[in-house]
Amino acid sequence: MKGSFSISVQNNTVKYAFSLKRNITIIQGDSATGKTTLVDLIREYEQNGTDSGISLSCEKKCRVLEGNDWNSHLSLLKNCIIFIDEGNRFVESKEFASEVKKSDNYFVIVTREGLENLPYSIEEIYGIHTSGKYSDLKQVYHEFYKIYGNFNLENKIQKLITEDSNSGFDFFNSVSQKKYICESAGGKSNI
Structure with missing residues (x-):
């Protein structure tokens, strides 16, 4: 897979809208910022479709990868956007990194840990920004923001x-x- 893909996923209380530009995107941030909620929405939509009350818009299939059988599940996924929530220790392994390098999928990995085995760009590390009010009646809107900005070190190195x-x-x-x-x-x- 190559190119940029826009994703919008929402239910009646929360909405996420973002674009992926590279095959590995990292989401970091403090607790209660909506990282796991995003993965939960994708998982629920994957299991129950529109009956879940969730709307998902993306030109590629979105899947959640988790658990001890991750490698057998990953081998079945082609041209998908794969979401992985923190707590899945396999993302730190060399075996996972090797599979990612061979894969034609995009990966969105929620983690607070460094992933030394994966070749991801510093420009594809994001946090989640929330706007709107927490309320039963108003939708909360989430968007990604870059954690590391565009640095021009050209004139700063001595x-x-x-x-x-x-x-x-x-x-x-x-x-x-x-x-x-x-x-x-x-x-x-x-x-």
């Missing part, structure tokens, strides 16, 4: 120190194009 004096140093020295000083520390204990 000196770059590399651990080694070989290929790492050679790479960063060449990338710097003499715009900033690049030097080797001669080993990690010297940094």
Whole structure:
């Protein structure tokens, strides 16, 4: 799957609207911001369709992946947007990372942990912003916001120190194009 996909999911009290641009999107944030509610709405719609009272709009199928049999379930999913709630420890495994790299699915992962095995972009880490009032009669609207903004470090770097004096140093020295000083520390204990 390639491209951008818009998703809107709502029931009579809550609505989420967002777009996915890359195959891995991370949702982070404090408790009670609506992360698990989003996954619950997707799960409920997946199980009961429109009888759930939930409306889901997306050109791709949206599925929830969870539990110990995640790998067998994932092998059956093609061209889907897969939501994974926090607490599913398999997302931290090398086996999961390997399956994601081979997959043609998009993944939306709710987590507060770092996922060192997954190749996701810092630009695809979001929190959930809520607007509207909590009330039985008014709908609460949720949208994603970027946790890390667009950084332009070009003019802020003065000196770059590399651990080694070989290929790492050679790479960063060449990338710097003499715009900033690049030097080797001669080993990690010297940094």
